[in-house]
Amino acid sequence: MLVNAKAMLDKAVAGHYAIGAFNTNNLEWCHAIMVAAEETQSPLIIQSSMGAAKYQTGYKTVKKLVNAMYKALDLTIPVALHLDHGTYEACLECIDAGFTSIMYDGSHEESFEINLKNTKDLVKRAHDKGISIECEVGSIGGEEDGVVGMGEVADPDECAAIAECGVDFLAAGIGNIHGVYPENWPGLQFDALAAIKAKTGDLPLVLHGGTGIPDDQIKKAVDLGVAKINVNTELQLVFADATEEYVKAGKIHEGKGFDPRKLLKPGYDAMIAKTKEKICLFGSDGKGWN
């Protein structure tokens, strides 16, 4: 059975490691991410953006695919199905569709007061159904599936106010960006992270924009209380690169190289390898149900 993400993230804070939250796009993504997590015996958060869910014909389809694959692969690790960067309405839909975890991204609302009010409302609705909930303060720079953020660094007092609503984990902007980091990116703002941690105690913190953050900065962020790290673009890149290589090597026309099961295989294998690499970097390998 898919689980709520709270217990695994609380354990990650206590154990000083982070759990990867990998974005799924379709069957290949879902399969690769699950196989990588099972083979490394890591707890897993598999998440869908609103755009990726729409592409797959909706939240109910995503839920059914993830749930059926979890059972068919006979996974022995805890897996949570999470909504990534949801609007208020998307959160309601995912609660209804049977997601086990949601993220309300209120950073795009007109004011912090609206973010706070909707957060309180959604915390109650999610918890009434045993679903975990992540909320956001500040914003993640860059663009993900049409959601654009300006990259404001989170105000620690606003983080404390959102934490008091009973959220299970908190995404706070600390200079992180969705997508590939520009050459002149100054790095994560650790002073801001430490100030947020001081106001939010043991609440698991979430680092978005996991693609391309140098390993030493990932490790420092985990030391400062980050327990969930989101990775999306990096899997897309390794999938695209491996597929390009296959096509450029002329393999499409070797025998039945055009068969989608062959054409998509190098990208699928590359995603398994990258997901395992991230899990080991984040330190959640071997943590399973422990």
Ligand code: 13P
């Ligand atoms: P990247 O695409 O930069 O890995 O970010 C993923 C993310 O933060 C999803 O919310």
